[in-house]
Amino acid sequence: MQILPIIYFAYMFVSFYFLILILLLYFKNKNSLFESPKMTKEYTISILIPAYNEEKTIADTINAVYNIDYNNIIEIIAINDGSKDNTLNVIKSLASKYKNLKIFDKPNSGKADSLNKALKFCHGELIVVVDADSYPSKDSFKKMVGYFDDKQVGAVTAACIPRNRTTFLEKLQVIEYKVIAFTRKILEYVDGIYVVPGTGGMYRAEAIKKAGFDIHNITEDIEATWHLVHDGWKIRMCLATSVHTEVPNKIKPWYNQRRRWALGGLQCLNKYKDIIFRKGMLGYFIVPFFALGLFLGLIGMIIFSYLLLRRTITSYLIAKYSISVSSPILTMNSLYITPSVLNYFGLVLFFLFLLFTFFVLAIMKDRLFEKQSFFNLLFYMTIYLLSYPIILIVACRHYLGKKMIWR
Amino acid sequence: MEIKNKHVFWEALIVAILIFSSGILIGYILEMNRTNKIVTMYQESELNLLDVNVQKNLLSLNNIDCDGAIKQTIIFADRVYEEARFLDRYEDSAKLSQGLMFEHKRYDLLRTILWTNAIELKEKCGQKFKTVVYFYEYKPESLETRSLQTTFANKLSVIKEQFGNSIILIPLATNLEVNSIDYLLKVYNILETPTILIDEEIKISNIEDFKNLETYLK
Secondary structure, three states: OOHHHHHHHHHHHHHHHHHHHHHHHHHHHHHHOOOOOOOOOOOOEEEEEEEOOOOOOHHHHHHHHHOOOOOOEEEEEEEEEOOOOOHHHHHHHHHOOOOOEEEEEEOOOOHHHHHHHHHOOOOOOEEEEOOOOEEEOOOHHHHHHHHHHOOOEEEEEEEEEEOOOOOHHHHHHHHHHHHHHHHHHHHHOOOOOOOOOOOOEEEEHHHHHHHOOOOOOOOHHHHHHHHHHHOOOEEEEEEEEEEEEOOOOOHHHHHHHHHHHHHHHHHHHHHHHHHOOOOHHHHHHHHHHHHHHHHHHHHHHHHHHHHHHHHHHHHHHHHHHHHHOOOOOOOHHHHOOOOOHHHHHHHHHHHHHHHHHHHHHHHHHOOOOOOOOHHHHHHHHHHHHHHHHHHHHHHHHHHHOOOOOOO | OOHHHHOHHHHHHHHHHHHHHHHHHHHHHHHHHHHHHHHHHHHHHHHHHHHHHHHHHHHHOOOOOHHHHHHHHHHHHHHHHHHHHHHHHHHHHOOOOOHHHHHHHHHHHHHHHHHHHHHHHHHHHOOOOEEEEEEEOOOOOOHHHHHHHHHHHHHHHHHHHHHHHHEEEEEEEOOOOOHHHHHHHHHOOOOOOOEEEEOOOEEEOOHHHHOOHHHHHO
């Protein structure tokens, strides 16, 4: 047997394994998917809102935070990280409206550093980080704090859902975010959550103050999560509530965001590579799972590019020779397609993932948003997901060249 | 982690192995079915060849007319040519078993016998048809060779349609370690692929000569 079919089969098996893993976890835990622990105590909460050039969205974020139905928010700290736009003035205008809104104005030093500095002033038992373009639901805190009754829980995240969903790109991201929210909840059942996104993470103050945010990592939320798990804390996901966030509506900012995520992921992998197959779920599952995802994406893309290149060169040569000898480029015989086992496997796997995405959307639909059109779903499954490994390759190139792009 | 989720990694692995193995098994059965189909076709062709051989032997007794023998040979050659294309398609899609390579060798041998028969027939009955033997490399690695062979094969199928019963087209793979083919390669000094040998005399190996293929066949 040739090497390419073997790689292809291995690739398929791993994808198939994770699909079954997620489905098994779902069926074992489906009754508790949308449940959240009952709030027994109103922990004191400090909210941090780091902002850099967010004049358009920060007012809505602060308003959303003040609308949250929770009685023990002791402070809200809006951090202006040296914004060049009108962000500071917007915050100041709201400070007169909201009495416990504190302003922390500082020169630009990045999100992680801003958060670390603000953490020193926080007094809450729990600390919530909300990006300045995100909007937690009214019931979010009441549904999330109950998890902290378990003394081992260090952080809780909620379903992060796009707020803007009118353009095609935004609609694709709605599908993506729903699938991510679902799988993140599923991974919770094996203590495998690998990120508490900055859009609305709730942390135990004791845990996050010790771990801090890594100023050298451009996805400080992933790194902080791994750090917490490394320190022995558990991470929980609350699917019963959500945080809405602004998602990029144009290709370039979307691409930049994804490249930043991929770069940050690579930084985390490099930082934690030594604990693979050591140190509990972080070493045995989270880091290998993350690494395998990147590796499979890269390998898949390399194989795909290799085959595409071979096919292109062959087609070009055939066309060139055929023209020179006045021979048909295509014959009826070459139009016959005899599918191989690999084609069948690929097709089956594609349909399984399509069904899985349908299934996830069906599960999430009642609790979250609108119907997805079939075309969007197909586009998402083919073109959109194909962009992941392409961006990953670009990120690898940047990473190896040490060109870190923050925004 | 709750107890019910503790063994999920192993459970998923077992389920994945079971389903994946079933898939591989089904794939293998599918390929074996295709091989069996080729084997059946081969057996029918082998019967036809025997028939052609008997007719050729009868020729030596002067009991049969040349036209009938030539007609049977051409019909048989066309059939084997079509079956070769069928076999090619199945071979391209075979990923789990090597059974079709064996069938390919058997077909190549069958076509070699057909060629030698045709040579004899031409000697006994005169030059009433032309033999066009196409030597190619089986599953070439080089993209250049692969493209050139595809072009040659496409053109030859057009030529076959154009010239009909006046030519016998015999494709033979040169790298399947079949002794009789290796011997014929030496006899006709075939050093590269693809090469076309017309009536055991004219050799065409480069694209420039290939352009004039029709003129050699007229």
